[in-house]
Amino acid sequence: MDVDSGALLEWYSRNRRTFPWTHTSEPFKILISEAMLRRTTAKQVSRVYPIFVEKYSEPAQLSRAPLSELEDALKSLGMHNVRARQLKALSIVLIDEHNGFVPTDYEELVALPGVGSYIANAVLCFAFHHRVPMVDSNVTRIYRRAYGDDQLTHEHIMRLVSDDLPEKRFIEYNRALLDLASLTCRAINPQCGICPLSSACQYPSHS
Numbered sequence: 001m002d003v004d005s006g007a008l009l010e011w012y013s014r015n016r017r018t019f020p021w022t023h024t025s026e027p028f029k030i031l032i033s034e035a036m037l038r039r040t041t042a043k044q045v046s047r048v049y050p051i052f053v054e055k056y057s058e059p060a061q062l063s064r065a066p067l068s069e070l071e072d073a074l075k076s077l078g079m080h081n082v083r084a085r086q087l088k089a090l091s092i093v094l095i096d097e098h099n100g101f102v103p104t105d106y107e108e109l110v111a112l113p114g115v116g117s118y119i120a121n122a123v124l125c126f127a128f129h130h131r132v133p134m135v136d137s138n139v140t141r142i143y144r145r146a147y148g149d150d151q152l153t154h155e156h157i158m159r160l161v162s163d164d165l166p167e168k169r170f171i172e173y174n175r176a177l178l179d180l181a182s183l184t185c186r187a188i189n190p191q192c193g194i195c196p197l198s199s200a201c202q203y204p205s206h207s
Contacts, residue, residue, distance in 0.1 A: 003146060003164045003197060005173055010178035011196035015183060017042070020050045022175070027102035027127040028094075029053050034119040035087060040077045042182070048077060059100050060092035086114035104128050125174055133161035134174045138181030145185065148202025 019042055021033035032053055036045045052073055056062040062070075070084035077083060090113045094100055102123060103109055109120035125128040135143075135157050143157045144150050152160075166173055182189045192198050 003143070003160075004200065005164055005166050005169075007199075008176050008180065008198040009166070009169055009172055015179060016175065017179050017182065019046050020053075021045075025127055025129075027123060028057075028059060030127040031090075031102055031115075031119070031123050032056075032087070034092070035114055036074075036077060038114075038119070039079065044077055048074065053181055056091075059091040059094040062087060062108060063095055067090065082089070088111040090115070102127065106132075122174075125171055131165055131167070131170045131172045133158050133165060134177070135161055136178075138178045140187045141187060142177060142181055142197075145190075145203040146197055146201045148204075 024030065033045065033049055036049060036052075055073075056065060065088065067084050067088060068196075070088060071080045074080040074083045074087075087093065093112055094102065098108070103112075106120050106124065109115055109123060110117060115123075116134050118134060121130075121132045121134050124132050125134060135154060139161065140152070140154065140157055143160055144152050147160075157201070161177075164173070180195070180197075184195045184196075190203070192201070192203065195201065
């Protein structure tokens with residue numbers, strides 16, 4: 001099967017979530033938001049992110065901040081000691097190796113402290129408008145359910161999402177998958193009856 005991108009995008013136009021970081025394409029702010037979103041909720045990050053990026057709007061400001069100050073700012077997200085060290089190290093590398101700019105190359109992005117494949121592709125997509133797939137545990141859940149195969153690997157799903165990405169509305173498609181996972185295709189009690197992909201989904205509840 002193929003995920004019905006038209007149905008998903010139509011659903012997204014009516015149900016999209018908005019957060020402070022969805023209204024910017026500034027690479028550094030996108031990078032900060034994605035680093036914050038790892039292993040926490042968007043609701044929690046939405047309380048911290050606006051204040052944080054206003055105070056540390058550039059790598060230079062973040063690099064000079066004392067660790068204790070950063071830890072206090074990030075405390076409500078959990079893992080605040082780790083987050084503070086990684087963000088400070090990230091800002092220093094951006095200054096020392098990239099003249100204070102977020103790189104546009106995938107390999108350079110994943111070489112940054114705390115940046116993996118998902119964050120790198122999120123930055124490439126949302127900040128630099130590259131047509132790249134974004135696959136985390138939530139998108140993995142959607143595709144495994146849609147295809148009725150819990151054994152689909154990350155690499156396989158990356159290929160499937162790449163094939164499904166529209167030529168023009170790929171940013172919306174990536175965001176739509178994230179919103180669908182949060183609002184409808186939830187880990188517990190999925191709302192299959194109102195899911196835009198339900199007609200072709202192979203999830204057991206449809207059998």
